[in-house]
Structures are given as structure tokens and as C-alpha cells.
Amino acid sequence: MQPAPLSSTAPMFETINVTKAFGAFKALSxxxxxxxxxxxxxxxxxxxxxxxxxxxxxxxxxRPTVGEVRFMGQDIAGIGxxxxxxxxxxxxxxxxxxxxxxxxxxxxxxxxxxRLRRVGNPFRSLKRDGVLQADVERVAEVLGLRARLETVxxxxxxxxKKLLDIAxxxxxxxxxxxxxxxxxxxxxxxxxxxMGVLVTAxxxxxxxxxxxxxxxxxxxxxxxxxxxxxQEGAVLADMPPDAFFKDPAMISAVVGTRPQTLRKTH
Amino acid sequence: xxxxxxxxxxxxxxxxxVPAINGLWVxxxxxxxxxxxxxxxxxxxxxLMLPFIGYSIALLGFNLxxxxxxxxxxxxxxxxxxxxxxxxxxxxxFGILSFELLLITAALVSGxxxxxIGVLCVRYTxxxxxxxxxxxxxxxxxxxxxFYGITGGDQGMRVLRPLLLGMEWRGGKTAFLTGPFxxxxxxxxxxxGLAMWRITQSPFGLHLRAIRENDGKAAYVGVQIxxxxxxxxxxxxxxxxxxxxxxxxxTGLADPExxxxxxxxxLVFMAxxxxxxxxxxxxxxxxxxxxxxxxxxxVTQYWRFVMGSVLVLLVVFMPQGLSxxxxxxxxxxxxxx
Numbered sequence: 001m002q003p004a005p006l007s008s009t010a011p012m013f014e015t016i017n018v019t020k021a022f023g024a025f026k027a028l029s030x031x032x033x034x035x036x037x038x039x040x041x042x043x044x045x046x047x048x049x050x051x052x053x054x055x056x057x058x059x060x061x062x063r064p065t066v067g068e069v070r071f072m073g074q075d076i077a078g079i080g081x082x083x084x085x086x087x088x089x090x091x092x093x094x095x096x097x098x099x100x101x102x103x104x105x106x107x108x109x110x111x112x113x114x115r116l117r118r119v120g121n122p123f124r125s126l127k128r129d130g131v132l133q134a135d136v137e138r139v140a141e142v143l144g145l146r147a148r149l150e151t152v153x154x155x156x157x158x159x160x161k162k163l164l165d166i167a168x169x170x171x172x173x174x175x176x177x178x179x180x181x182x183x184x185x186x187x188x189x190x191x192x193x194x195m196g197v198l199v200t201a202x203x204x205x206x207x208x209x210x211x212x213x214x215x216x217x218x219x220x221x222x223x224x225x226x227x228x229x230x231q232e233g234a235v236l237a238d239m240p241p242d243a244f245f246k247d248p249a250m251i252s253a254v255v256g257t258r259p260q261t262l263r264k265t266h
Numbered sequence: 267x268x269x270x271x272x273x274x275x276x277x278x279x280x281x282x283x284v285p286a287i288n289g290l291w292v293x294x295x296x297x298x299x300x301x302x303x304x305x306x307x308x309x310x311x312x313x314l315m316l317p318f319i320g321y322s323i324a325l326l327g328f329n330l331x332x333x334x335x336x337x338x339x340x341x342x343x344x345x346x347x348x349x350x351x352x353x354x355x356x357x358x359x360f361g362i363l364s365f366e367l368l369l370i371t372a373a374l375v376s377g378x379x380x381x382x383i384g385v386l387c388v389r390y391t392x393x394x395x396x397x398x399x400x401x402x403x404x405x406x407x408x409x410x411x412x413f414y415g416i417t418g419g420d421q422g423m424r425v426l427r428p429l430l431l432g433m434e435w436r437g438g439k440t441a442f443l444t445g446p447f448x449x450x451x452x453x454x455x456x457x458x459g460l461a462m463w464r465i466t467q468s469p470f471g472l473h474l475r476a477i478r479e480n481d482g483k484a485a486y487v488g489v490q491i492x493x494x495x496x497x498x499x500x501x502x503x504x505x506x507x508x509x510x511x512x513x514x515x516x517t518g519l520a521d522p523e524x525x526x527x528x529x530x531x532x533l534v535f536m537a538x539x540x541x542x543x544x545x546x547x548x549x550x551x552x553x554x555x556x557x558x559x560x561x562x563x564x565v566t567q568y569w570r571f572v573m574g575s576v577l578v579l580l581v582v583f584m585p586q587g588l589s590x591x592x593x594x595x596x597x598x599x600x601x602x603x
Binding site: 100113132150172 | 280281282461464465467468469470471472473475476479480482483484485486487488489490491494497501
């Protein structure tokens with residue numbers, strides 16, 4: 001069962017003929033794709049297909065060699081992470097990326113404080129800022145971290161660390177979230193739980209589009225509205241999941257032949 | 267398919283232990299004891315307390331940079347030097363004796379100098395930041411040492427006795443320093459301590475800690491890394507300038523040694539000795555350092571050797587410093603039944 005897109009209007013963001021070269025090596029060549037309001041798009045492809053480069057270009061970390069990246073109608077090529085967060089796009093990382101010594105409450109407060117612009121006055125109280133703290137608790141509630149507010153991040157379980165990483169992306173109240181393998185490194189049981197929380201949280205938090213890079217085809221099939229498959233830096237396919245998974249050539253191009261060989265040996 | 271819950275509590279999850287006494291109370295307690303000290307202590311002991319106050323103020327700033335933001339400066343004595351020479355120039359060259367004016371000017375000048383240096387230094391972290399600050403410290407020391415006509419070279423510059431709140435003190439030097447000046451410096455220490463506490467407990471302070479913990483991640487949650495580091499650098503320099511002014515008035519001399527790199531090393535030593543992970547730690551480090559140095563110097567001429575050994579033992583056996591070790595002991599006692 002696939003959730004229907006909420007609406008399909010003008011794209012929220014798009015890449016137009018993006019090419020990214022590192023020296024002679026073209027990591028991306030002529031990539032165009034767009035994400036509309038209400039969509040959950042998965043970017044798939046074998047290792048080295050350019051997925052992470054694409055996310056880095058889309059999030060303004062890398063400037064494309066050729067082409068344009070537009071978010072809400074504006075060119076965001078190479079604007080950098082801080083400006084990106086301010087404009088309403090946030091990102092969670094492939095590897096667990098936390099502030100080890102900060103508590104869950106403090107971690108979320110970092111993001112909320114930057115969104116509410118609370119850092120201009122260095123004498124302002126953090127603890128007594130009711131609006132900020134209420135917002136921190138709201139985000140923690142949505143992502144199921146409420147009971148962990150006072151826990152030091154480094155001591156959370158692996159799944160909870162992932163959730164915290166995603167939660168701090170949510171704390172920016174983004175309109176678009178980019179997830180680079182949001183569930184890598186966690187057990188397969190936790191994967192579904194995290195994705196479930198994420199999708200529910202996105203609805204509750206008013207996130208208008210989610211883009212994820214994901215290897216787990218099970219998760220891709222279950223949650224995406226559309227799949228963008230990359231191969232050697234180029235777009236191989238851009239289609240809804242049912243069409244994608246009906247095409248064996250597609251699956252073998254993206255996943256490789258590994259699953260079959262694995263199945264044979266077991 | 268049922269979705270397993272991720273609420274399985276991890277066995278290692280640790281709640282932040284809120285210390286029964288926070289750093290601000292430790293600092294204010296220390297200041298309260300010092301306020302009563304003139305009733306019992308000798309003038310000699312009180313004279314030792316003045317450098318302690320000067321260093322403690324400088325270390326409050328130093329630790330905002332080191333403990334909170336994670337930037338270790340090896341050139342921080344530069345700002346003590348800027349404060350001291352500002353006081354010297356104003357009193358002996360321009361005839362300005364108001365201590366309030368000295369403090370404000372020292373704060374402004376160190377703030378401006380640090381803004382220029384900081385723009386270059388805070389683009390780098392770790393050893394690169396440390397080396398750059400060291401280099402600037404050495405540049406400033408050479409300037410003080412070589413430009414005899416302006417700075418008095420190795421002779422230094424005299425710092426005349428200032429007017430406190432516009433009032434002139436007619437008594438002797440020791441009576442001035444251990445009397446009105448002692449209390450003035452102590453109150454200043456308390457006020458600057460309160461201000462620094464507010465800074466560390468603010469969203470701004472939280473952003474600094476986020477930078478220390480993981481600057482790559484911090485940028486993605488909207489932390490303006492360069493700007494925050496630069497502001498922390500400037501605040502720490504302002505505290506350094508004020509600390510340097512107190513040191514200079516205490517000795518009556520602005521000396522190039524104040525800005526020498528070994529003096530920067532002493533600041534690092536004090537912070538590590540007391541524990542840079544706690545708010546009051548560096549002040550405790552300054553106290554122990556001043557007392558220990560005075561004691562060891564009176565016993566042996568090889569005092570540097572003894573102080574060096576203390577530093578080695580400290581890093582090996584008490585990496586958290588004195589206050590960090592005490593806090594850990596208290597927490598262990600609380601945690602273990």
C-alpha cells in the first residue's frame with residue numbers, strides 16, 4: 001500500500017542538468033530531477049552511482065560544475081549548510097552524527113535556538129526561555145524521545161542516536177528533509193520503527209517533502225511515492241515504485257545481482 | 267507486520283547528573299571566603315591573592331574559548347599584555363588615572379586587537395589554531411621587547427596608582443593594594459563571574475558547546491560557526507585584558523614577560539590544573555598555581571622543574587583537573603548507593 005501524494009504542484013526543489021566533476025571524474029552527469037509538494041522520493045543506485053554527491057549538491061554543500069539547483073524557485077547552488085537551514089531544508093546523515101556530551105534536550109535546543117534566533121544576546125537565559133523549551137519538548141514528543149530528554153547523547157542506543165539526529169533536523173521546522181540512508185547501521189527491526197516514526201513526524205511537523213537515499217529496497221518500496229535511480233552518475237529511471245519493482249532489469253541495475261547470488265548460497 | 271518499538275531502553279543510557287552545587291556557587295563561595303580573608307590573612311598573603319584574581323578573570327575568558335568552544339589558545343597572554351600596557355600607557359603617558367577608564371579602555375583595546383587576530387585564527391581549529399595564536403603572541407612580545415621608544419623594551423612601562431571611583435588613596439602602596447584595590451578587584455571578579463555564568467548558560471553558550479562537540483553537524487542545525495567562534499574569541503580577550511590590567515596595577519609595571527609565550531603556557535596549566543570542564547575549575551587552578559608557585563619558589567630555585575613535574579602527574583593521574591576529579595568522586599559516591 002502506497003500513500004498517495006498530497007498534491008502535485010510546482011516543484012519544491014529541482015536540479016536542472018546538473019553535472020559535478022572531480023577532476024576528470026564525472027560523479028554526476030546531466031542530472032535533472034524535481035521534488036514536488038507532498039512527495040516522498042527515494043534516490044537509489046549501486047555504490048558509486050553518485051547518490052551522496054547528488055545530496056551534497058542539492059544541500060548546497062557542493063557547487064555543481066554545470067547546471068542549477070533551485071529550492072522554492074531560488075538558486076541555492078553552494079550556499080552552505082547554515083543558509084540552507086534558514087531557508088527550510090534540513091539534512092540528516094548517513095553516519096550517526098550527534099553532539100556526544102550534550103543531552104537530548106540540549107541537542108534539540110541547539111537547532112531550535114538557531115531557528116528562533118536566540119543567539120544574538122549572549123546573556124539570554126536558555127532554561128527560562130519557555131517558548132524555546134516548549135518547542136524542544138514538542139519535537140522530542142513527535143519523535144518519541146520525550147523520556148530521554150535529560151539523557152547524554154553519547155549513551156543512547158544506536159537507534160535512538162539515529163532518531164536524535166533526525167529529530168534535530170526536524171527541530172528546524174524544515175519544509176524539506178533530506179535523509180542520507182536514515183536507517184543505516186541499525187537493526188532491520190529498528191529500521192521500520194524509525195521510518196514509521198519519521199513519516200508520522202513529518203506529517204505532524206508540516207514537512208512538505210522528504211528525499212532519502214536508501215539501500216534497503218523493502219523500505220524504498222513501502223514508503224516512496226517516486227524512485228529516482230542513478231547509475232554511473234546519470235538518471236537511469238524516475239518512476240513510481242510499482243512500475244520500478246515490476247521491471248527486473250531496473251532492480252538488477254540498481255541492486256546488482258548480489259541478492260540472487262546470496263540466495264543461491266544459502 | 268508488527269513494527270518493533272525503539273523504546274527499548276539502552277543499558278548504557280546515562281542521565282546528565284546535575285551537580286548538587288553548580289559552578290557559579292563554587293565561584294561565589296570562593297569569592298565570599300576571599301572577602302573575609304583580610305580579617306585574618308597577612309598583607310603578604312593578600313598580595314598573592316591579587317594575581318590570583320587577575321588570572322582568574324583572564325581564565326574565565328580563556329575557558330569560554332577552551333572548555334566551552336574547544337579552541338586551545340597558546341597565545342592568550344597577549345591579551346594580558348594588551349591590558350597591562352594599556353593601563354601603563356594611560357597612567358604614565360596620558361595622565362589618565364581613573365581605574366574605571368583603564369578597565370574600559372583595556373577591554374576595548376583587547377576586544378579590537380582580538381577581532382583582527384580572531385578573524386584570521388578562528389578559521390582554524392586544534393593545533394593550527396594553537397600555533398597561530400602562539401605566533402601572534404610571539405609577534406606582540408617582540409614588539410614590546412624591541413620597540414624601546416614606545417614600550418620601554420625589557421624595562422617595561424610603569425603603571426601609576428589609579429584612582430578608584432575617582433577617589434585618591436593617600437596611604438602606602440601595600441595598604442592600597444590589600445585594602446581598597448583588593449575589594450575593588452574582588453567585586454569586579456564576582457561581577458565578571460556572574461556575567462560569564464550567564465553567557466555559558468545562554469543559547470549562545472549552547473551553540474559554542476555544539477561547535478566543540480561536532481562542528482560539522484552544528485552547521486546543519488544553523489550554528490554560525492565562524493561568527494560564534496569569533497565572538498567567543500573576542501569575549502575571552504576582553505576578560506584577558508581586564509585580568510592583565512589588574513596584574514599590572516598590582517605589580518606597578520607592564521612587563522614584556524606578561525605577553526611571553528611561557529605566560530600563555532601558565533594560563534593553560536592553570537586551566538588544566540583546576541579542570542577546564544567545570545565553570546569554577548580554572549579559578550581554582552589559578553589559586554592552587556599561585557600558592558604552589560609561591561611556596562616552591564621559596565623552597566628551591568628549581569621551581570620550574572617542580573611545576574613541570576606537577577603538570578606531568580596531573581595529566582597522567584587527573585586528566586579532569588582538580589575540580590573535575592572532585593566532581594567525579596562525588597558523582598561516584600552518589601551513583602554507588
